[in-house]
Amino acid sequence: MNLKPNESNFKKSKNRDGADQIKILLVDDLKDNLLALEGLLRRDDIEIFKAKSGTEALEFMISHEFALSLIDVKMPSMSGFELAELMRGTKKTKNIPIIFVTATAKDQSFLFKGYESGAVDFLLKPLNTHMVKSKVSIFIELYRKKKEQEELLSRFKKIQGELEEAVQIRDEFMSLASHELKTPLTSLKLQSQLRMRGLRKGDVSAFSLEWLTKMFDADEKQIERITHLIDDMLDISRISSGKLSMKLERFDLCELVRDLIERSRDQFVAAGCPVEIECCQSAVGIWDRLRIEQVLMNLLTNAMRYGPDKLIVVQVNVTPARAQIIIRDQGRGIAEGNHERIFQKFERATEGSEIIGLGLGLFIVKKILDAHHGSIRVESTLGQGATFVVDLPISERNEDLHHGL
Amino acid sequence: MAFKTILIVEDDQSIRSGLKLLFEGEGYPVLVAKHGQEALDILEKSSSHKLGLILLDFMMPVMDGAAFLLELQRNHPKILDSIPIFIITAGNDAHQVTIKTTGILKKPFDMDELFRIVIKYCGG
Numbered sequence: 001m002n003l004k005p006n007e008s009n010f011k012k013s014k015n016r017d018g019a020d021q022i023k024i025l026l027v028d029d030l031k032d033n034l035l036a037l038e039g040l041l042r043r044d045d046i047e048i049f050k051a052k053s054g055t056e057a058l059e060f061m062i063s064h065e066f067a068l069s070l071i072d073v074k075m076p077s078m079s080g081f082e083l084a085e086l087m088r089g090t091k092k093t094k095n096i097p098i099i100f101v102t103a104t105a106k107d108q109s110f111l112f113k114g115y116e117s118g119a120v121d122f123l124l125k126p127l128n129t130h131m132v133k134s135k136v137s138i139f140i141e142l143y144r145k146k147k148e149q150e151e152l153l154s155r156f157k158k159i160q161g162e163l164e165e166a167v168q169i170r171d172e173f174m175s176l177a178s179h180e181l182k183t184p185l186t187s188l189k190l191q192s193q194l195r196m197r198g199l200r201k202g203d204v205s206a207f208s209l210e211w212l213t214k215m216f217d218a219d220e221k222q223i224e225r226i227t228h229l230i231d232d233m234l235d236i237s238r239i240s241s242g243k244l245s246m247k248l249e250r251f252d253l254c255e256l257v258r259d260l261i262e263r264s265r266d267q268f269v270a271a272g273c274p275v276e277i278e279c280c281q282s283a284v285g286i287w288d289r290l291r292i293e294q295v296l297m298n299l300l301t302n303a304m305r306y307g308p309d310k311l312i313v314v315q316v317n318v319t320p321a322r323a324q325i326i327i328r329d330q331g332r333g334i335a336e337g338n339h340e341r342i343f344q345k346f347e348r349a350t351e352g353s354e355i356i357g358l359g360l361g362l363f364i365v366k367k368i369l370d371a372h373h374g375s376i377r378v379e380s381t382l383g384q385g386a387t388f389v390v391d392l393p394i395s396e397r398n399e400d401l402h403h404g405l
Numbered sequence: 406m407a408f409k410t411i412l413i414v415e416d417d418q419s420i421r422s423g424l425k426l427l428f429e430g431e432g433y434p435v436l437v438a439k440h441g442q443e444a445l446d447i448l449e450k451s452s453s454h455k456l457g458l459i460l461l462d463f464m465m466p467v468m469d470g471a472a473f474l475l476e477l478q479r480n481h482p483k484i485l486d487s488i489p490i491f492i493i494t495a496g497n498d499a500h501q502v503t504i505k506t507t508g509i510l511k512k513p514f515d516m517d518e519l520f521r522i523v524i525k526y527c528g529g
Binding site for chain 2: 175178179180181182183184185186187188189190191193194197198218221222
């Protein structure tokens with residue numbers, strides 16, 4: 001069953017070059033006149049419609065957009081002027097320019113009140129070939145210009161909308177980022193104030209070695225927090241401007257995983273998280289080592305943050321075409337409704353008071369993996385831990401990834 | 406003369422404990438709450454006449470600063486009337502509050518200003 005009209009033929013015609021043809025309507029009660037005009041105006045970029053009466057002309061105008069109509073003034077039942085009056089009545093037809101074809105010069109004094117396009121012209125019979133062609137060309141050119149302007153305007157409006165949205169996102173981001181940056185700054189300022197006051201009072205006994213160590217550890221944490229925030233902000237800005245550069249090299253993912261976990265041993269111990277590694281022999285491919293490390297560290301930090309004192313399992317699997325990293329924690333888990341959301345900007349799965357940061361971590365992770373033509377997904381039920389599955393293609397050639405972002 | 410108590414409502418642990426240490430070091434009694442709900446619980450339990458000042462963070466989980474103020478207006482108008490409340494915030498969001506507070510303190514704090522306020526309302 002195919003009830004669809006053949007729209008492409010009916011509504012929009014294309015010439016041999018594939019460009020849209022401009023439509024012109026000829027209205028004359030005499031077939032010979034129509035054919036003669038048609039012969040005169042035939043051009044590759046013009047599609048000509050012929051109507052033998054005002055009624056037929058109106059029917060064409062309802063279903064087509066015409067750049068110009070050439071209307072014979074003297075027609076039985078509906079004259080050219082009467083047709084023009086009717087065309088004034090509807091939005092679709094009132095802006096179609098008209099060239100009246102007439103035998104008497106006095107017709108030219110006919111007044112067209114309210115014919116909004118103002119584009120009314122006359123051609124006197126017997127028709128002068130050159131005159132007809134040049135008048136029609138002018139109207140076609142006008143129509144083209146008008147179309148171009150409309151096109152430009154709609155593109156401009158679209159870009160304007162995108163820009164406004166970008167500015168709004170940037171403002172939100174700036175406000176969030178400055179808030180997040182001021183929090184550790186406030187803490188550092190308080191700590192330094194505390195020390196200053198202690199010193200002023202000459203209370204040196206308060207500055208025990210143990211206390212000092214603790215304080216500097218706390219400072220270190222706040223400074224690290226600020227550094228991370230700034231790194232995240234820079235990454236976000238690179239991602240949004242499409243400048244997340246990739247330094248590709250050949251390396252073994254298994255080695256990277258083992259190495260990274262070894263280097264981060266202190267953090268796992270502090271979080272009370274034992275780590276189990278289940279690696280295949282090797283998974284060699286071409287990726288950006290630092291970026292992949294950033295992805296892994298982000299996922300591992302999340303695993304520690306949301307599942308302290310619980311086991312974390314890291315698995316690396318490989319097939320000839322793909323490598324897969326699985327990070328499984330036993331933390332609080334993520335409700336199914338949030339599985340997509342957590343990879344978006346400024347989102348996090350929970351609203352815990354101890355959770356800090358901009359909520360950009362997984363967004364950045366996803367963008368980095370996108371740039372590698374890889375993917376990430378989460379499998380989790382609330383309260384039952386989360387499993388993040390990272391999938392990376394094993395690329396043999398650097399060029400494949402250069403246009404990642 | 407005994408100093409009045411300061412209630413700190415702040416979700417960031419390091420700022421909360423930093424302020425607490427700072428004020429306690431100067432001899433002020435300090436109560437702390439991690440969010441608006443905890444602060445309400447404290448206010449409902451303790452007698453408010455010893456309370457001299459509330460420092461209220463704005464962006465907090467569970468119950469934020471704005472919700473806390475609304476809650477006070479609805480259920481504890483006396484506290485809202487009698488205890489000075491200063492909003493402490495790192496953002497520009499505090500101006501959106503329609504409930505009148507005593508003032509706004511921007512993070513990071515100007516320590517002199519902070520202590521001027523504490524001395525004014527809690528003694529010293």
